[in-house]
Amino acid sequence: GAGVSQSPSNKVTEKGKDVELRCDPISGHTALYWYRQSLGQGLEFLIYFQGNSAPDKSGLPSDRFSAERTGGSVSTLTIQRTQQEDSAVYLCASSSSGTGGYEQYFGPGTRLTVT
Amino acid sequence: RKEVEQDPGPFNVPEGATVAFNCTYSNSASQSFFWYRQDCRKEPKLLMSVYSSGNEDGRFTAQLNRASQYISLLIRDSKLSDSATYLCVVNAGGGKLIFGQGTELSVKP
Numbered sequence: 001g002a003g004v005s006q007s008p009s010n011k012v013t014e015k016g017k018d019v020e021l022r023c024d025p026i027s028g029h030t031a032l033y034w035y036r037q038s039l040g041q042g043l044e045f046l047i048y049f050q051g052n053s054a055p056d057k058s059g060l061p062s063d064r065f066s067a068e069r070t071g072g073s074v075s076t077l078t079i080q081r082t083q084q085e086d087s088a089v090y091l092c093a094s095s096s097s098g099t100g101g102y103e104q105y106f107g108p109g110t111r112l113t114v115t
Numbered sequence: 116r117k118e119v120e121q122d123p124g125p126f127n128v129p130e131g132a133t134v135a136f137n138c139t140y141s142n143s144a145s146q147s148f149f150w151y152r153q154d155c156r157k158e159p160k161l162l163m164s165v166y167s168s169g170n171e172d173g174r175f176t177a178q179l180n181r182a183s184q185y186i187s188l189l190i191r192d193s194k195l196s197d198s199a200t201y202l203c204v205v206n207a208g209g210g211k212l213i214f215g216q217g218t219e220l221s222v223k224p
Contacts, residue, residue, distance in 0.1 A: 031210050042216035050210055106158035
């Protein structure tokens, strides 16, 4: 079946502009996660949605970052007033909380470059 | 102290070698554990879950030591295609996963 999809695959933007990144999770998966990965670094947790519960926003680095998930499916990560340090690959993952251990399936990521 | 720590490597081994990766975690309440694999410029993919009794999947064996808060991954008879970064992952509770920095493996002919 279809996996997690993300768009755009690449985004180049000027410093100070706002960007929106989209994630389509695997159908039926109730949990959705956003991470970012800077070059040569590990994954940094950003935000987590589980069903209708309030999202866990503990990983968002500043108030310029926000995310929403509409209808329990598609999610959008918004970065306002982008800075050069926001340049990274933004990865989305989804999981079915019904399976033991919360195995996550990742999308291909959006590579964001802030010039 | 990082929540999940791994030796970053790189580990450079010849084909056919056996290689072991170690990982420690700080939250003693962690309930589930995984190894993910990430190829260069690709997304992470689940390699295997780690169960309390230890588990094996072909050439790969994962072990968990809760008392020492330690997880390991053993790869036997390594192949060129095993070259990747291996990520140790811990469920911090409520579905939130914490990823280690990864251990880079390079298998040479």
